[in-house]
Amino acid sequence: MNPQSVAAVVVFLAVYSLIITEKVHRTVAAMTGASVLLLTGIVPWSSAKGYIDLDTILLLAGMMVVVNVARDSGMFEYVAIKTAKLAGGSPIKVLLLFSGVTAVVSAFLDNVTTVLLLTPMLIYITRRMGVDPVPFLLSEVFASNIGGTATLIGDPPNIMIGSAAKLSFNDFVENMAPIALITLGVTIALIFLFYRHSFRSSSGGSVMLIDEREAIKDPALLKKSLAVLSFVIFAFFFHDLLGIEPAAVALIGASILLLWSGIPPEKALGKVEWATLFFFGGLFVLVGGLVQTGVIDRLASIVTSNVHSEAQAIVMISGFSAAASAVVDNIPFTATMIPLIKAMGAQFNTYPLWWALSLGACLGGNGTAIGASANVVVLGIAYREGIRITFKDFLKVGLVVMVSTVGVGTLLLLIRYGGLI
Amino acid sequence: MDVFSSMISRKFRNIAGERYEEIMNFYREFLLSEEEMHVPEVSSILMPIDGSVHVIPEKVYRLLSAYEGVSILLLYVIDMNVLRIVEGTLGKMEAEIFKGKELKRADEFLRAVEVKLSGFRISLRTEVIIGHKGDDVVRRAREHDMIIVSKKYGSEGARSLRISPLVFRIVHSIAKPVVVY
Numbered sequence: 001m002n003p004q005s006v007a008a009v010v011v012f013l014a015v016y017s018l019i020i021t022e023k024v025h026r027t028v029a030a031m032t033g034a035s036v037l038l039l040t041g042i043v044p045w046s047s048a049k050g051y052i053d054l055d056t057i058l059l060l061a062g063m064m065v066v067v068n069v070a071r072d073s074g075m076f077e078y079v080a081i082k083t084a085k086l087a088g089g090s091p092i093k094v095l096l097l098f099s100g101v102t103a104v105v106s107a108f109l110d111n112v113t114t115v116l117l118l119t120p121m122l123i124y125i126t127r128r129m130g131v132d133p134v135p136f137l138l139s140e141v142f143a144s145n146i147g148g149t150a151t152l153i154g155d156p157p158n159i160m161i162g163s164a165a166k167l168s169f170n171d172f173v174e175n176m177a178p179i180a181l182i183t184l185g186v187t188i189a190l191i192f193l194f195y196r197h198s199f200r201s202s203s204g205g206s207v208m209l210i211d212e213r214e215a216i217k218d219p220a221l222l223k224k225s226l227a228v229l230s231f232v233i234f235a236f237f238f239h240d241l242l243g244i245e246p247a248a249v250a251l252i253g254a255s256i257l258l259l260w261s262g263i264p265p266e267k268a269l270g271k272v273e274w275a276t277l278f279f280f281g282g283l284f285v286l287v288g289g290l291v292q293t294g295v296i297d298r299l300a301s302i303v304t305s306n307v308h309s310e311a312q313a314i315v316m317i318s319g320f321s322a323a324a325s326a327v328v329d330n331i332p333f334t335a336t337m338i339p340l341i342k343a344m345g346a347q348f349n350t351y352p353l354w355w356a357l358s359l360g361a362c363l364g365g366n367g368t369a370i371g372a373s374a375n376v377v378v379l380g381i382a383y384r385e386g387i388r389i390t391f392k393d394f395l396k397v398g399l400v401v402m403v404s405t406v407g408v409g410t411l412l413l414l415i416r417y418g419g420l421i
Numbered sequence: 422m423d424v425f426s427s428m429i430s431r432k433f434r435n436i437a438g439e440r441y442e443e444i445m446n447f448y449r450e451f452l453l454s455e456e457e458m459h460v461p462e463v464s465s466i467l468m469p470i471d472g473s474v475h476v477i478p479e480k481v482y483r484l485l486s487a488y489e490g491v492s493i494l495l496l497y498v499i500d501m502n503v504l505r506i507v508e509g510t511l512g513k514m515e516a517e518i519f520k521g522k523e524l525k526r527a528d529e530f531l532r533a534v535e536v537k538l539s540g541f542r543i544s545l546r547t548e549v550i551i552g553h554k555g556d557d558v559v560r561r562a563r564e565h566d567m568i569i570v571s572k573k574y575g576s577e578g579a580r581s582l583r584i585s586p587l588v589f590r591i592v593h594s595i596a597k598p599v600v601v602y
Contacts, residue, residue: 022431077447088489116440120448211483214451275435369429373436380433381441383426391425 001295004042008289011036012336015286019329020370026329027275030282037289051288055163055247056156057277062250063153066232067109068271069257070225071117074217079105080121081212091131091199095188098122099139103147103184107154107177108233111144111374119381133387135195137378138394142187142366142401144374149362150180152246153236156280157334157361163247164338165354168240175355179412183363183405190404194397221261228257280331287335300343310348311418314356315410317341321360322406326367326398334361352417359409367402369394461598465492467565469558470534471500472526473585474571481569481602482537492544495534496561497527499551500577524549555587555594562595569600 001009015033019026037043043051070076083101087093098118105114122140126133148155152162152172162172192199216222232253235242239249258268290296307313317337324333334357341353365372369379369391375398379389433441466488485493499520508516531547538545550557554575562568568591575587584601592599 022428022435025435074447077444112436113440116437116444120445120452124448124452210451211480217447273438275438369425370432373432376429376432377437377441379429380437383430383433384441391423391429 001298002293005293005295007040008037008042008293009295011042012286012290015282016328016332019332020327025275027279027282030279030286030332032282034282034285037285043285043289043292047292048285048288051291052281052284053160053163055245056159057280059153059159059163059247059250060156060280061272061277062247062252062254063110063232064272065254065268066225066228066250066257067113069221069254069261069263069268070229071113072218072263073222073225074215075222075225076105076113076117077121077215078212078222080118081210081215083118084121084125085210085212087125091126091129091136094122094125094129095136095139095191095199098136099143099184099188102140102143103150103180106144106147106374107150107180108229111148111155111372112377114147115140115144115374115377116381119378120385123382123385123387131200132195132198133382134389134393135191135198137382137387137389138397139188139191141372141375141378142191142398142405143184144378145362145365145372146180146184146187146405148374149183149358150177151236153250155362156331158358159246160331160334160338161354161358164342165350167354169236169246170240172358173237175416176358179359179409182412183408186404186408187366187401190401191397194400221263224257224260228253228260231256280335283332283335286332287339290336291339296339297343300340303340304344304347307348309418310352311414313344313348313353314413314418317353317356318360318406318410318413321357322364322367322402323360325361325364326371326402330361330365330372337361352413355413355417356410359413360406363405363409364402366405367395367398369398371398371402461566463488463491463566463598465494465565466567466569467558467562468493468495468569469554469561469574469591470495470497470527470530470571471554471574471577472523473573473576474530475573477534477537477571478602481600482541484569484600485538485543486541489542490544492546493538494561494565495531495545495547496558497531497547497549498554498557499523499527499549500554501551502553503577504551520551555590558591559594562591562597565597567598567600568595569602572601 011033015029018024018029038045038048079101083097084094087097102114102118105118118140119137122136123133126136145155148158150173152158152167152169158172161167232249235244235249235253236246239246258265307316321333321337337357341350341357344350344353365375369375375394379394382389466485504516504520507519527549531549535545535547558568570588570591572584572588574585576582576585588601592601
């Protein structure tokens with residue numbers, strides 16, 4: 001390796017370790033790493049612009065505007081309370097309904113927002129029922145990560161994969177949604193087996209005293225948000241036919257909502273998570289450094305010389321992605337894997353490999369407490385509410401869920417693309 | 422705090438930011454606090470009704486839906502004193518006609534409420550009595566854990582009042598939770 005390659009790898013690994021430990025905010029770490037590469041000329045500015053995937057960043061930005069404006073209407077709190085009331089006092093119903101709602105909402109909105117809104121309600125209802133909240137919280141985490149796997153916009157790795165591989169929303173629905181549905185069933189069954197004594201019947205009756213309509217702060221905004229969200233989801237399903245990129249769909253939705261609701265743009269755009277967008281920007285430059293210096297090509301040739309079929313590649317990518325995503329944030333991991341899989345395109349049909357990456361990157365996050373943002377958020381809220389789920393507690397269940405769901409998902413991919421049957 | 426806990430805490434702060442506090446503040450506006458969660462056990466509810474009560478609002482039905490498995494007594498009270506006055510001034514026959522009309526209204530009203538409550542997982546009883554609207558309710562309240570009463574109950578003679586004096590008397594006379602709608 002030449003000195004430039006070594007420097008790119010060192011910067012990359014240093015940023016990765018900072019992201020894992022979060023000693024420095026992950027955005028600051030990624031931006032600093034990118035700055036070093038730009039300053040040293042390892043990534044020239046003219047190339048950096050090409051490495052930054054604007055499709056991903058603009059899709060995220062557009063969805064952030066839509067979701068955050070819709071959030072102000074009280075829509076999601078309404079959904080949380082309605083779910084709690086539908087479940088009544090049955091712990092099994094709470095488990096099934098909250099897992100189902102979390103998975104569906106996570107498939108269309110970002111996982112962090114979903115769990116931020118649903119977790120306080122879940123803790124509240126389990127306290128009212130007098131049951132152990134831990135299995136319900138773990139189930140919510142897993143459901144959020146699994147739901148995010150189902151669609152192009154469900155989880156940032158999918159947005160990145162969709163943009164890089166030019167996969168449509170329907171490609172994801174066709175390939176990943178069935179896997180998400182089956183693995184969700186597997187996960188709920190596992191949670192039930194692990195915590196079967198926690199589901200004794202109880203009474204959550206007083207939850208019925210809450211009037212979910214009280215949660216709606218702005219009925220007019222609620223109607224407008226629902227209409228725009230429905231339009232955006234509808235347009236995602238047909239973006240391929242209409243010839244509109246997913247990022248454009250999200251931005252059109254955001255523009256319509258801003259125009260229709262009359263919310264000042266300063267307020268709406270103030271809620272865009274700029275830190276996350278800059279995190280992506282920094283990461284794209286960091287990974288660009290590895291591409292620029294030929295590190296990715298060398299890695300790809302090592303992989304392709306040891307892998308002899310697409311079936312092997314599917315198993316290797318899903319397994320490795322899951323293991324890595326359990327430890328490292330799946331966003332930088334996916335950013336690294338994308339050019340690697342692209343480089344493998346010379347030898348293999350990469351179409352099934354993208355699904356293996358999505359599967360591993362999204363479901364691998366279930367393995368450990370720090371594997372995905374949703375895990376950290378739920379555990380953080382639980383801790384603030386006096387519920388202690390340690391790293392080890394999470395690991396015991398998370399690893400089993402991760403291995404089972406990635407195993408089942410890989411098997412399904414092998415049946416479909418690996419010629420297993 | 423172990424190394425992983427502090428790592429999770431740092432990551433939570435960086436990922437959730439101020440959004441968590443914002444959401445929790447909103448939830449606090451209408452979710453009960455730990456202290457407020459200790460709701461008295463309610464297994465039977467008394468709902469006195471009379472001719473002044475024309476409708477039971479939806480919010481009362483929503484409240485009742487919270488008490489799964491509870492037994493509810495809908496007690497329709499026809500005022501004995503009014504019957505006596507009618508009989509004393511207009512005669513026995515008029516009093517019988519008046520009583521018949523009141524019983525018919527009571528029956529129709531209770532049936533309508535029964536239909537509304539038919540989907541609820543509760544045990545429902547209805548009863549029509551001719552008696553004292555205040556004393557009888559206070560006496561029967563001893564057999565129940567909670568009373569739900571309209572603010573118009575017993576206000577046939579003074580419909581302009583915002584809350585019936587009889588309801589005040591009931592609330593003051595019994596040491597049970599009373600919901601006034």
